[in-house]
Amino acid sequence: MLSEFEIVARYFAPLAGAWPGAYGLLDDAAVISPAPGNELVVKTDAIVSGVDFPAETTPDLIARKALRVNLSDLAAKGARPRAYLLDLIVPGALEEAWFAEFAAGLARDQQEYGVTLIGGDTSSTPGPIVVAVSAFGEARAGRIIRRGGAQPGDALFVTGTVGDAALGLGVLQGTRSAISGPSASFLVDRYRIPQPRVGLGPALVGLATAAIDVSDGLVADLRHLCEVSQVDAVIDAELVPLSPAAQEAIAGDSGRLIGALTGGDDYELLFSAPPGAMESIRELSRSLGVPITRIGQTASALQAGKPHLTVRDAAGRPLAFAAEGWTHFGRAICARQSPA
Amino acid sequence: MLSEFEIVARYFAPLAGAWPGAYGLLDDAAVISPAPGNELVVKTDAIVSGVDFPAETTPDLIARKALRVNLSDLAAKGARPRAYLLDLIVPGALEEAWFAEFAAGLARDQQEYGVTLIGGDTSSTPGPIVVAVSAFGEARAGRIIRRGGAQPGDALFVTGTVGDAALGLGVLQGTRSAISGPSASFLVDRYRIPQPRVGLGPALVGLATAAIDVSDGLVADLRHLCEVSQVDAVIDAELVPLSPAAQEAIAGDSGRLIGALTGGDDYELLFSAPPGAMESIRELSRSLGVPITRIGQTASALQAGKPHLTVRDAAGRPLAFAAEGWTHFGRAICARQSPA
Numbered sequence A, B: 001m002l003s004e005f006e007i008v009a010r011y012f013a014p015l016a017g018a019w020p021g022a023y024g025l026l027d028d029a030a031v032i033s034p035a036p037g038n039e040l041v042v043k044t045d046a047i048v049s050g051v052d053f054p055a056e057t058t059p060d061l062i063a064r065k066a067l068r069v070n071l072s073d074l075a076a077k078g079a080r081p082r083a084y085l086l087d088l089i090v091p092g093a094l095e096e097a098w099f100a101e102f103a104a105g106l107a108r109d110q111q112e113y114g115v116t117l118i119g120g121d122t123s124s125t126p127g128p129i130v131v132a133v134s135a136f137g138e139a140r141a142g143r144i145i146r147r148g149g150a151q152p153g154d155a156l157f158v159t160g161t162v163g164d165a166a167l168g169l170g171v172l173q174g175t176r177s178a179i180s181g182p183s184a185s186f187l188v189d190r191y192r193i194p195q196p197r198v199g200l201g202p203a204l205v206g207l208a209t210a211a212i213d214v215s216d217g218l219v220a221d222l223r224h225l226c227e228v229s230q231v232d233a234v235i236d237a238e239l240v241p242l243s244p245a246a247q248e249a250i251a252g253d254s255g256r257l258i259g260a261l262t263g264g265d266d267y268e269l270l271f272s273a274p275p276g277a278m279e280s281i282r283e284l285s286r287s288l289g290v291p292i293t294r295i296g297q298t299a300s301a302l303q304a305g306k307p308h309l310t311v312r313d314a315a316g317r318p319l320a321f322a323a324e325g326w327t328h329f330g331r332a333i334c335a336r337q338s339p340a
Helices: A004-016 A020-025 A059-076 A096-113 A164-173 A181-192 A218-229 A244-250 A254-262 A275-288 B004-016 B020-025 B059-076 B096-113 B164-173 B181-192 B218-229 B244-250 B254-262 B275-288
Strands: A030-032 A038-048 A080-090 A116-124 A130-140 A155-159 A210-214 A231-236 A268-273 A292-300 A309-312 B030-032 B038-048 B080-090 B116-124 B130-140 B155-159 B210-214 B231-236 B268-273 B292-300 B309-312
Touching: A004 A020, A004 A096, A004 A116, A020 A030, A020 A116, A030 A080, A030 A116, A038 A059, A038 B080, A038 B130, A059 A080, A059 A096, A059 A130, A059 A210, A059 A268, A080 A096, A080 B038, A080 B130, A096 A116, A130 B038, A130 B080, A130 B130, A155 A275, A164 A181, A164 A244, A164 A254, A181 A244, A210 A218, A218 A231, A218 A254, A218 A268, A218 A309, A244 A254, A268 A275, A275 A292, B004 B020, B004 B096, B004 B116, B020 B030, B020 B116, B030 B080, B030 B116, B038 B059, B059 B080, B059 B096, B059 B130, B059 B210, B059 B268, B080 B096, B096 B116, B155 B275, B164 B181, B164 B244, B164 B254, B181 B244, B210 B218, B218 B231, B218 B254, B218 B268, B218 B309, B244 B254, B268 B275, B275 B292
Parallel strands: A038 B116, A080 A116, A116 B038, A231 A309, B080 B116, B231 B309
Antiparallel strands: A030 B038, A038 A130, A038 B030, A080 A130, A155 A268, A155 A292, A210 A268, A231 A292, B038 B130, B080 B130, B155 B268, B155 B292, B210 B268, B231 B292
């Protein structure tokens, strides 16, 4: 069995080779600076085996999910990803092959997203695998897209399709056994390997008034955006983009539709923009090949406190939600599960 | 029970209040930039319950240890600490009081070290508590103290005293029951609550040729420094500074002395400097009130590969080590234990 230092030298140091200030992972710390006129945008998120991914997930998918959920947050702020730190907390008994596959997953995503490992820490644990990533992006100083900038009357948009990941998890957990074949594979992939919108995010700077990534669930994340922006919002359920596989699984059942609207892990971008930006957004969607759908609009918040969110069905009737999304503990638990 | 969002709002957002770019922890990411001419120095380290601290450790001590072990690395690089990100992975059933005490510990250390929480993530786990911190410091561009800068003929120095923390852990684990009273309290405190040398570190820029913090054990960390610097080293065991409590516990027993030289968790600084810097270092020690002791020197590395480290006893005979320090997995395990 390799020592901690041998594992770092063999599998992780090569991932840091392109960053001079990572010193080959042979120092206590790394250095990073934004380009002149830019600032660093930083985000950390940890994933836990058995909570954020099934225990049987392959090491390369664990690695890529850990990295990508952070890149998704950077994208939501309009920042370009550059580098990351990694805390890898694993049982002492893992085989060398596990680390090899984990590092290979990171290598693949470093290539895909143009990011570099610049430091990290490996620890042993008697418990489940935990992977914490701190990601660094770069944006023009003072120009990130905030959560709190939505104005009353803005249009609300979402990228890609929502609800897929929650359905995919259901397939993995065996609660959605009616889904099979290519639809099942598609949905499971959507759960396992997020596709952060790193190209679109920076292009939304100057167009979007507010943005958030859809990780807890569309309705829950819309609430986060509305709370900080102090606006109400209305979305039309029938405008919410669903993949063919999700449409087939939901089959017009409103309970299942609600599951899709509140299921987490899609890692799409939800953003607001003034109606006048619509044509530019359509143009961006075309040029980047990223589907963007208008799903509703914001309104003045009439009451103090909690913003009022309405999700209307095709007949204009408001849908009722037992829970709006995923939360790690406390009252609003709606566990990482497939739509009912 | 409070939700994840309520806990963040009540206990963690106040810790971020002083940093405009943390947006009250109400956004997906935070922004940070070094002052002109400076660069950011970044480090991440995670601690795990039952591995890096006893499961019965109070929340405020867990918080402070998690933060301080990272500040110690920044100090070793000569960087001034500024901010940090926090990943808090805890069982879902923790009481609100736990979070209150954890945050109070952070608040206390934010005051002490002038750092600010700028972002984080809370996750639930079926396993032990894990706290990962990514710390940000600042240093003049190109001026951090590296591990690899030691030159043959440099003097080797260590701050404070070494071996205390390992003895303190022994007291906690009941393997050092002969130690009691104020000595026991002192040693346990040395284990529980590191005192990172944040004042000294930046003052060593321009004096130290290489530095590392003593977290794995004095001999193991000296090896890390020598490996990257490509130098051999000799240290005199009787010059290694021991606290009165450690001297009493070791009582001239060479096995126990070896335990002190290889025990981890002291978070002192080990550094090299040319002999001509001696007077300036003495002056720094006096002005900052930080004990600094010369314990040996480096020499040219004669052979390729592993540097040759010699630890001599008072009679000039080399001491033999079964293991040089702590490592998380693999062959060189010497568990986080008290000196034998």
